[in-house]
Amino acid sequence: MTRKVIITVAPTGSIPTRKDNPNLPITAEEIADETRRAYEAGASVVHLHARDPDTGKPTSDVEVFRRCLAAIREACPIITQVTTGGGATTLGLSPEERLMPVKELRPDSASLNAGSMNFGRSLFQNTPDVIELYAQRMKTLKVMPEFEVYDLSMIQNVDYWVRRAGILDPPYQFSLVLGVMGGIPPTFKNLLALQESLQTGDTWQVIGIGRHQIPMGVMGVLLGGNLRVGFEDNVYLSKGVLAKSNADLVEKAARIIRELGFAIASVDEARAILPLLNHG
Ligand code: ZN
Numbered sequence: 001m002t003r004k005v006i007i008t009v010a011p012t013g014s015i016p017t018r019k020d021n022p023n024l025p026i027t028a029e030e031i032a033d034e035t036r037r038a039y040e041a042g043a044s045v046v047h048l049h050a051r052d053p054d055t056g057k058p059t060s061d062v063e064v065f066r067r068c069l070a071a072i073r074e075a076c077p078i079i080t081q082v083t084t085g086g087g088a089t090t091l092g093l094s095p096e097e098r099l100m101p102v103k104e105l106r107p108d109s110a111s112l113n114a115g116s117m118n119f120g121r122s123l124f125q126n127t128p129d130v131i132e133l134y135a136q137r138m139k140t141l142k143v144m145p146e147f148e149v150y151d152l153s154m155i156q157n158v159d160y161w162v163r164r165a166g167i168l169d170p171p172y173q174f175s176l177v178l179g180v181m182g183g184i185p186p187t188f189k190n191l192l193a194l195q196e197s198l199q200t201g202d203t204w205q206v207i208g209i210g211r212h213q214i215p216m217g218v219m220g221v222l223l224g225g226n227l228r229v230g231f232e233d234n235v236y237l238s239k240g241v242l243a244k245s246n247a248d249l250v251e252k253a254a255r256i257i258r259e260l261g262f263a264i265a266s267v268d269e270a271r272a273i274l275p276l277l278n279h280g
Contacts, residue, residue, distance in 0.1 A: 004265035005257050006226035006273060008045040008205060009038035011246045013232025014058035014086040021235035021242050027053045032071030037247035039076040042254040044270035046078050047228065049086045058090050065101040077267050081109035081146060084134060089122035095130045102143055108276055110138055112145035115154035118182035128161045135167045142277040148175045150183030155197045171201035171275045175228065178216050179209030186212035188219055195223050203274055209233050218256055229253050
């Protein structure tokens with residue numbers, strides 16, 4: 001049977017600005033509109049950050065997240081994932097504050113950053129206490145953690161602090177992030193090493209940063225994984241050409257994936273593939 005590949009869209013993130021790409025969505029309406037277009041192009045999951053509608057700066061305000069999620073849920077039936085990392089380096093939030101939108105809004109999934117690192121010039125702090133706390137809370141809330149790993153050591157963190165500790169029943173969903181300054185560099189050998197460190201049954205996607213988004217993502221697809229595209233990680237459609245919409249990036253990924261002989265997962269198919277905790 002043709003394998004179904006899940007495309008996640010990350011339309012906004014916390015770092016890019018309209019100087020990087022004037023088409024970056026900022027308000028709840030803009031983010032929902034971009035999400036709907038990405039959904040129509042083949043995305044079945046949206047990874048969400050919120051922005052202050054007046055300043056465009058990242059915010060952890062639960063009400064802004066609430067408006068975003070409501071607008072998205074109105075626009076399309078896509079699987080929702082909320083960040084718990086976006087406020088760490090840019091806003092200096094505490095772990096509890098970073099968890100607030102997840103507690104209040106119960107998305108299908110939330111990111112769980114699986115270790116501490118230098119993220120560019122900033123310290124991105126996710127100690128074992130935080131990893132355990134988030135895994136426990138997300139289990140209770142029935143929100144699937146997506147373990148964001150930026151290096152091999154972070155897979156070991158998940159295995160030691162969560163899997164071996166029995167906090168959460170496997171399988172787990174991972175993002176293998178390649179190309180953040182301070183994280184593992186984006187090479188095929190590195191991706192292979194990350195993929196080989198996962199456990200049988202785990203589901204995973206590749207997040208390639210910048211120009212590595214599509215090549216690394218497609219390599220991930222060939223290795224049996226899924227991929228994420230969107231302005232959070234890359235604002236260019238091709239060298240020197242800004243994407244007009246996140247949907248452009250989804251369309252490009254979907255076209256290549258289909259050419260390689262795979263199919264694109266619908267939302268229902270993605271729900272069946274991912275180890276979501278809010279089934280039934
Ligand atoms: Zn994010």
